Amino acid sequence: MVDISKLLSRRTGRMKASEIRELLKYASVEGVISFGGGLPNPETFPVKGLNEIVSKVLLEKGKKALQYGTTEGAESLREAIARRMVEKRGMKIDKNNVTITSGSQQALDLLAKLFLEPGKTAVVEAPTYLAALSAFRPYEGEMVGISMDDEGMDTHLLEETMKKLREEGRKVPFIYTIPTFQNPSGVTMSLDRRKHLLEIAAYFDVLVIEDDPYGELRYAGEDIPTLKQLDEDGRVIYFGTVSKILAPGLRTGWVVADKDIIGKFVVAKQATDLCTNTLAQHIIAEAFDSGLVERHIPEIKKLYAHKRDLMLDMLDEKMPEGTSWTRPEGGMFLWVRVPAHIDTMKMFPKAIENGIAYVIGEAFYPDRSVKNAMRLNFTYSSDEEIKEGVERLAKTIKEFL
Ligand code: PMP
Ligand code: G9A
Numbered sequence: 001m002v003d004i005s006k007l008l009s010r011r012t013g014r015m016k017a018s019e020i021r022e023l024l025k026y027a028s029v030e031g032v033i034s035f036g037g038g039l040p041n042p043e044t045f046p047v048k049g050l051n052e053i054v055s056k057v058l059l060e061k062g063k064k065a066l067q068y069g070t071t072e073g074a075e076s077l078r079e080a081i082a083r084r085m086v087e088k089r090g091m092k093i094d095k096n097n098v099t100i101t102s103g104s105q106q107a108l109d110l111l112a113k114l115f116l117e118p119g120k121t122a123v124v125e126a127p128t129y130l131a132a133l134s135a136f137r138p139y140e141g142e143m144v145g146i147s148m149d150d151e152g153m154d155t156h157l158l159e160e161t162m163k164k165l166r167e168e169g170r171k172v173p174f175i176y177t178i179p180t181f182q183n184p185s186g187v188t189m190s191l192d193r194r195k196h197l198l199e200i201a202a203y204f205d206v207l208v209i210e211d212d213p214y215g216e217l218r219y220a221g222e223d224i225p226t227l228k229q230l231d232e233d234g235r236v237i238y239f240g241t242v243s244k245i246l247a248p249g250l251r252t253g254w255v256v257a258d259k260d261i262i263g264k265f266v267v268a269k270q271a272t273d274l275c276t277n278t279l280a281q282h283i284i285a286e287a288f289d290s291g292l293v294e295r296h297i298p299e300i301k302k303l304y305a306h307k308r309d310l311m312l313d314m315l316d317e318k319m320p321e322g323t324s325w326t327r328p329e330g331g332m333f334l335w336v337r338v339p340a341h342i343d344t345m346k347m348f349p350k351a352i353e354n355g356i357a358y359v360i361g362e363a364f365y366p367d368r369s370v371k372n373a374m375r376l377n378f379t380y381s382s383d384e385e386i387k388e389g390v391e392r393l394a395k396t397i398k399e400f401l
Contacts, residue, residue: 011138018134026357033389035376036358038183038332044300045247049292050283057282065282071270072262073100073254080288081240081254088216090197090229091238091256093148099262101269102276104213104239104253108135110268111209111237115173116141117392123175125153125336127364127373129183129211132176142170143366150326152189153177155196161386162204164226174207174237175200179227180213181214181331184364188282188329191224199225201235209238213253214331216297219305234258242284244332246298250280304332304379307386311378314390320398325376332379335361338397343371347400356392 026032057065078095085091101107116139126145146158154189180188201208210227228238255265293309305338322339345360360371
């Protein structure tokens with residue numbers, strides 16, 4: 001057998017298997033209830049509606065839909081997305097500001113490819129989306145986390161940190177945020193903080209990345225303008241995806257940005273996959289244009305709102321003294337804090353023994369500094385599993401206290 005260790009590139013040393021993907025394995029272990037994976041509930045996939053659309057697309061435009069497409073993406077889909085972003089996310093853009101990606105996960109990789117290298121520092125929320133950290137790491141830049149509270153990223157701390165980084169001569173190309181129903185915390189950034197963030201970004205002349213997979217899944221409260229809506233100088237790069245409003249198996253997302261930024265994403269993408277799955281793009285365009293997505297989102301929201309309420313009720317009822325959790329107004333996750341002396345990684349084997357899985361909090365921190373937290377997903381499990389799962393979790397924490 002070849003010993004590849006001497007042959008691998010330096011960057012592979014920084015690649016790490018996703019802890020979420022590893023944990024997804026527990027989701028299929030007999031008897032374990034998993035609040036770990038960030039999976040949509042398969043009950044929400046509009047299988048019948050999509051079946052009709054797939055036949056229609058194949059019959060009416062099979063030759064186009066099965067051919068290679070442009071790297072920018074299918075014209076019909078870019079138009080449908082641009083319309084939706086204007087109507088639902090308040091943007092002033094057109095299809096030339098949109099490029100299609102193979103999920104927003106690809107957008108994260110392309111972002112890092114374009115803007116990170118040794119000597120550059122990405123500023124992220126702490127905690128942040130675990131697989132964004134995985135996407136950024138191989139490009140050999142550094143990452144600095146800004147802590148969060150109930151209003152999202154602490155922008156005063158952001159300002160101080162940006163000043164400090166500048167004094168140290170460290171170059172920051174972008175600030176990465178998931179401002180609405182954040183993964184993993186479920187927290188939404190307040191309007192004041194959004195404005196403050198944009199002011200800071202303008203002052204330090206850096207880009208802002210708004211990753212927004214959950215923005216349309218609001219169950220309570222009022223919509224807050226997207227950063228892209230508030231963006232006055234083309235500083236915000238926005239990522240969207242169909243994964244949570246239609247189906248993640250379609251592996252399709254999009255980037256909204258100024259045209260010259262879009263151009264850079266397109267060139268970077270050419271080398272990775274030439275184009276996103278053309279059939280999927282035509283199917284999604286039809287799903288938007290026919291109103292399927294529009295009719296479907298209220299059903300997703302109804303189901304998830306119920307599951308969120310159920311999990312919150314169960315937590316209120318069962319969790320021991322000294323624990324606390326967020327009460328998200330949308331999205332798929334909530335964030336639980338346990339007493340400071342509990343390390344959720346050390347508790348994990350006990351949790352599995354008790355038949356419950358979660359994602360350990362430290363995985364979401366670039367410096368892995370917070371040990372006494374965990375992320376719970378409330379969308380995937382059945383009602384019975386949510387009830388039983390929270391009981392098992394509470395029991396595990398009590399046993400560990
Ligand atoms: N960003 C965030 C914040 C996410 O939560 C996810 C999915 N869990 C992604 C990006 C990737 O989404 P996609 O399925 O579009 O690749
Ligand atoms: O890895 C996956 O399947 C996507 C999950 C994302 C998450 O759990 O945040």
